[in-house]
Amino acid sequence: MTIEAQNPRLSAGSLLHQRDGRLTRELLLEPGAHGLGLAPQRLKPDATTSMVCGYCSTGCSLNVHLKDGQAVNLSPTTSYPVNLGMACPKGWEALTVLDAPDRATTPLLRNAAGRLAPVDWPTAMGEFVRRFQSIQRQHGPHSIAFLSTGQMPTEEMAFLGSLAKFGLGMLHGDGNTRQCMASAVVAYKQSFGFDSPPYSYADFEESDVLVFVGANPCLAHPIMWERVMRNRRSPEIVVIDPRATETAMAATQHLALAPKSDQTLFYGLARILIKNGWIDSRFINQSTAGFEQFWEFVQPFDLDRVVAETRLKASQIERLAETIHERGRSSFWWTMGVNQSHQGVRTAQSIINVALLTGNIGRPGTGANSITGQCNAMGSRLFSNTTGLLGGHDFTNAQHREKVAGVLGIDTATIPTENSLAYNEIMEGILRGKIKGLWVICTNPAHSWINQSSARDILDRLDFLVVQDMYHTTETAQRAHLVLPAAGWGEKEGTFINSERRIGVIKKVRKAPGQALADFQIFRLVAEAWGCGKMFSKWTSPAAVFESMKELSRGQPCDFSGVRDYAFLDERGGVQWPYPQEGGDDHPERRLFADGRFFHPDGRARFVFEEPRPMTELPSAQYPLLLLTGRGTASQWHTQTRTSKSAVLRKLYPEKPYVELNPGDAKRLAIVPNRWVTVSSQRGQMRALAVIAPTVAVGTVFIPMHYEATNRLTDAVFDPYSKQPSYKACAVRVSPD
Structure with missing residues (x-):
């Protein structure tokens, strides 16, 4: 039966039809054409327009240069308040990947022979x-x-x-x-009353202390890292991460803790801050709920326990507490190292709790700040x-x-x-x-x-x-x-947040x-x-x-009813929510909670906490190493569906999958550099080139998430509140081929 017979109101002519052997787009050529309503912005054939990049959550603006109505090149927008004229390798190559030979150009239907074949x-x-x-x-x-x-x-x-x-x-x-992002979403909803990252990128430049937890912005969010580099306050940069990442190498303090012990660390940190009186009592009394219960809860997290569970030195933990107390403006930043965990929600909230304790929220250079991914x-x-x-x-x-x-x-x-x-x-x-x-x-x-x-x-x-x-x-x-x-980025219209x-706005600058x-x-x-x-x-x-x-x-914490239209967003360099129709703040960079009021009905943020839970799969005699995964390079993105299409980007990252091992483990396992090894877990195995690096601790290995085979190894364990997968830790063994 044809689609028209199933639904008499629908004719082939109202969809797409063949004419002279070619597909004619009547209904769908352009939004706004043939009665579709609001037309897209019409760009001059030889002009430059700006639009938001379509890779990561940084939201950089790129100038797209047109010739004969088609995008031919791009450059970063100097006046946009996000990237200020900077772009990462992925952004520079954003147009190139649209020309890949494996673009899907026609519908494909699996036929009786089991093959995908073109259909209209x-x-x-x-x-x-x-x-x-x-x-x-x-x-x-x-x-x-x-x-x-x-x-x-x-x-x-x-x-x-x-x-x-x-x-x-x-x-x-x-x-x-x-x-x-699910763990951060749930953490914000429970703690603040709404999914509400409170910060502006200006806070990177205005902090006295920047604490990065399970985050490697140097690779994962390069332009955010450039904003950190613009900080003129001689900030302390603290990285809490099991690996000596590129960001950790640039830090003033690197706390290379045991994997998934972040929650214990922040409970212990809270105990030190409270015990020493290094807290903002006025903010706690006026803007939070549950402090007394939280103080009672963290009492058992003394220095001995925290040292034992995190494998950090007592002096490292005490120094961090002193740094937060002494330096004034502290901001706390986390990404997938926190979120992708069997206890990601409570770990994120352990960070939020420290920000609340010290009143480091709502002011310049502060915040409990989840960095988004996509x-x-x-x-x-x-x-x-x-x-x-x-x-x-x-x-x-x-x-x-x-x-x-x-x-x-x-x-x-x-x-x-x-x-x-x-x-x-x-x-x-x-x-x-x-x-x-x-x-x-x-x-x-x-x-x-x-x-x-x-x-x-x-x-x-x-x-x-x-x-x-x-x-x-x-x-x-x-x-x-x-x-x-x-169609992909650059071939359609809309907005990103x-x-x-x-x-911010994206625009159609070429045909799909x-x-x-x-x-x-x-x-x-x-x-x-x-x-x-x-x-x-x-x-x-x-x-x-x-x-x-x-x-x-309208009427929600994310109210942006005051945004007139796409042109308004273009004129303003994007607009942060909230921006209500009445009383919208026109400052180009704004943070939430400056008034100390949160989104729970009583206006108070909540201290949320829970006893840490052990990892579900610990190293064993058969699988003695712990696998960590994460971003490989600034030139790779997720499953490489797009970045692998750029010859330039491919030259900037290793083509073959690789595994990083500590020199001590490599010696014990008789593994030499640049030789193929097999990495196995209870679920599967993959081959990878061995990279011997002191950046990973003894007993751990690291494989970038981008390679197809990586997730053969990972374990289907989920946070009980966010249902987010725990990609970052599972037991493996590595053996030479």
Whole structure:
């Protein structure tokens, strides 16, 4: 049966059709064309325009130089308050990766022979609807799910989440933000009352003490590190990390603690600060709750216990406490070394607690500051409709559902009254046969999900797997039944929200190749094909979705209803939320909580704490080493879906996977440099080149996360509150080939 027969309101002409052997885009060529509403900004054929980079959460602005209407080169924007004329290697090469030969340029459908073969868009949409609706009829409405991303513009995230949950009846959907930021999100919600990173990048330059916990900004966020280098206050730079990372090498204090003992360290640090009276009693009394209980809780974390569990020297711990007390403005920064843990939420809150104790929040150069991972993970956290209802609302709150329904003009009954399964629970649901169909958008779980062999086996059990991506060669796309070709950064419009809550614009500066479409346009096709297009009829363009997002944010801590439009964001160099319609602060760099008021109903932040738990998989006689994973170089990004397409970037990082070992371990295992070794865990093994380096401690090894085989080794262990995977620690052995 054709898609038109299934849905008489939908004709091939309203989608895409063949004319003279070529695909004609009638409905979808440009947002704003053919009755689609608000048109994109029209750029002069030979001009320069600026837009936010599409890699990490720093949110740098890049000047894109056009010739004959096409982007030909770029350079960093000197006036943008984020990067101030700087760019990392990934940003410089952002256009190059769009020209890769393995771009997905047409829909691909797996045929009877088991091969992915080109089809047109009407056929692809017909198969999408037929297969997913058949699964729902046979197994129930919640038997299909989606996995999204922190890489798409916020408007596309909002459209996807609304389409999937309100239109297609998917209760369950999550994003790859679960892999990097979930622990910080839960920590902020519990401690502050809302997911609210409090800082501005100006704080890098205004701190007297910068404490980096499980963070290596020198590689992972190079422009943030450049902002640290602009600090003129002769700051103490403290790095708390088991490895001597590039950031640690530049630090004034490096606390190379035992892996996953950060929580114990910060409880012990809190005890010293309280015992010595090195706290801000006025701030504690006026702005926090639970201090007395916290003080009682940390009493057992004396110096002897902390030394034993962290393997640090007592003098290192005492020096850090003295530094925080004596130097004035202290800021605390963390990333994946904290979040990707079996106890990431409580570890993040142990850091937050120290900031609250010392009043280091709401003032210049202070803060308990989670550095986000992906370019739009903050947008995902607020608007993807995965972990919460649009605009930072709650699916379980009737008033919130009514507000969202009113803004969108839909029936409240279409909004789920319960939360989705988390990413790991969706994967478990597939394994148990509860979820039969999966729509994966702009992410690559067959590479990135923990315990890779098990993850691939789970994906292969699906009755129908749809992958929507820029490239048809990703490990997940190669397992798909249907591949939908998507436009990438620079080929569509929208906004990103960076780590410091700054909303910035991306623009269409070139055409997507072949029949590839912006994700926004694909979602419109799906809505029409499914028969729920009327529900989203006013979302005629990303700019129209942005108007709805403004209303959804109104009255929330993230209120940005005062942002006029995309041009306003361009003029202002991006805008940090909150920016309400009335009383918006026009300062280009702003922090939260300057008034000492937080987002809990009583206006107070909470001390949240819990006894640390041991790692679930400790080294043993069979697997005597502890594997750490993380960023390899500043030129690599996640699963290398994009960065591997740049010849320049490929020259800047090792092509072959490698493992770093301490010289003592290498000698004991008879391993020599630059020789192949096998790294094994209980779940699998990989081959890697041996790198002998004193930067890793005895008993630990390090492998960059970017290589395909790395997650064959990692253990599927999750934080109980955030459900974030613990990528950073599992037991392995290394043996020479």
